[in-house]
Amino acid sequence: MEHLIELDKKHFLHPSTSIQQQQEQGSKLLVESGEGIYLKDNQGKSYIDAMSSLWNVHIGHGRTELAEAAAEQMKKLAFSSAFSTFTHEPGIRLAEKIAKLSPGNLNTVFFTSGGSESNDTAIKLIRHYWKIQGQPERRKIVALKRGYHGVAAASTSATGIPEFWEMAGHMMTDFIHANTSYQSTTEAAIQSLREKFEAEGPETIAAFMAEPIQGAGGVLIPPKDYFQEVRKLCDEYGIPFIADEVITGFGRTGTMFGLENWGVVPDMMTFAKGVTSGYMPLGGVVISEPIHEVLKQKSEGTLFHGFTYSGHPTATAVGLKNIELIEKEGLVENAKKIGAKMLEGFNRIKEKLEIVGEVRAMGLLGAIELVKDPAANENFSKELNAGPKVIEELHKRGVICRGVTYENSNIICFAPPLIMTEAQLDDVLEKVYESILSVQQQLMRTADRGGDKE
Structure with a gap:
């Protein structure tokens, strides 16, 4: 397979990758197949996919049901545009299904190809919403630092990671970024957000945008009453609330959508990833009935926004089958049950290892923070590479995870497929303990030699 690695270096420019590292060392993993929670490389080695690849393979790898749904739809109608009032059955059926699953009065779906497009679409729609009501000055999007909303033009701007x-x-x-509020008290967080609204002027703000749990920022979970107070604050100032459910949607947190953990209904909700478990690119925006009514009554002419693959027939057919399996197999409930055990396991690891600081999880979305001084919850410096070292140790043991080192953090993130069993979880937890223990011992040896200059 060496020739494939050379072809990869020459012809395949990878996303979110060190270009120099790829050229010097080649790709780290050549994946050949997947089954359940496992991936297998070209050497036959098996890995536990503890990140669901990119937070998205909810029903696991190798599900022939989705392949069959795609093949059946492709034989009938692989693709047809949804522009200019053209439509098709799988798109209609999936829009109806998502509307039924969505909380409150979220009832109308605009389809995209993925999360970045979904968040760009939400931003454009909410600005259009204000413009057709004679308030074009309402353009500002207030988001949170450490939030991640994608890499298209507007979604990159909404992202709060420099x-x-x-x-x-x-x-x-x-685009305005308020201080991340997910690791402070609700009172302080809401006061900070209120001050940001006041400073910018509510009459200039189009919407507030936030993830129920900040995923790429480090799996940051808000205080339990934070979003209830956000909803009240947005209502007080007349500012629509856009919930980015790209990572947290379709069962990931133990509820169908993340905000349901707190009983909160946003004005718009974006989704992607888990809607097809990654088997086809698909995303979308669900808008509330009041916003849809304004669009219907006041929009004139063509809505000049849309993507070639908005409402792709094959992708929507796969989405329908994927949601059917999530419901049929009780994967939302399984995520809640196994997620609770995952958090218990994280806490056991914390009790045994000095360098483990805060641990957290909601459903099958969790994180372990590595700290230098557990009593002070002081983070390791980036120079010590604690997080990346743990990721590498896990890789050696056949576990694929993701690390976060923004703002000097050392966070190990977990988002395994929602089909995970207790036995599989126990296997992961054992390997996590072994990996962190190995790194802790390395760091202590370094400190003993005087290598830690901090």
């Missing part, structure tokens, strides 16, 4: 802004220059205008 590394994503630096690649191609300045962000788009009219």
Whole structure:
């Protein structure tokens, strides 16, 4: 397979990858197949996919039901545009299904190809919503630091992680970032957000956008009453609330959508990833009935927004089958049950290992933070590479995870497929313990030699 690695280096420019590292070392993993929670490489080695690849393979790998649904639809109608009032049955059926699953009065779906497009669409729709009501000055999007909303133009600008802004220059205008509120008290968080609304002027704000749990930011879970207070604050100022459910949707947190953990209904909700378990690219925006009514009554002419694959027939057919399996197999309930055990396991690891600080999980979405001084909850410096070292140790033991090192954090993230069993979870937890223990011992040896200069 060496020739494939060389072809990969020459012809395949990878996303979110160190270009220099790929050229010097080649790709780390050449995946050949997947089954259940496992991936297998070209050498025959099996790995536990503890990240569901990119937070999205909810029903696991190798599900022939989705392949059959795609093949059946392709034989009948592989693709047809949804522009200019053209439509088709799988798109209609999936829109209806998502509307029924969505909380409150979220009832109308605009389809996209993925999460970045979904968040760009939500931003454009909410600005259009204000413009047709004679308030074009309401353009500002208030989001949170450490939030991640994608890498298209507007979604990159809404993202609150500076590394994503630096690649191609300045962000788009009219994007404001409030301090991340997910690791403070609700009272302080809401006061900070209120001050941001006041400073910017509510009459200039189009919407507030946030993830129920900040995923790529490090699986940051808000205080339990945070979103109830956010909803009240947005209502007080007349500011629509856009919930980014791209990672948290379709059962990931132990409820169908993340905000349902707190009984909160947003004005718009974006989705992608788990809607097809990654078997086809698909995403969308669900809008509330009041917003849809304004669009119907006041929009004139063509809505000049849409993607070639908006409402793709094959993708929507796969989405329908995927949701059917999530419901039939009780995967939302399984995520809640196994997720609770995952958190218990994280806490056991924390009790045994000095460098483990805060641990957290909601459903099958969790994280372990590594700290230098557990009593002070002080993070390791980036120079020590604690997080990346744990990721590498896990890889050696056949577990694929993701690390976060923004703002000097060392966070190990977990988002395994929703089909995970207790036995499989126990296997992961054992390997996590072994990996962190190995890194802890390495760091202590380094400190003993005087290598830790902090």
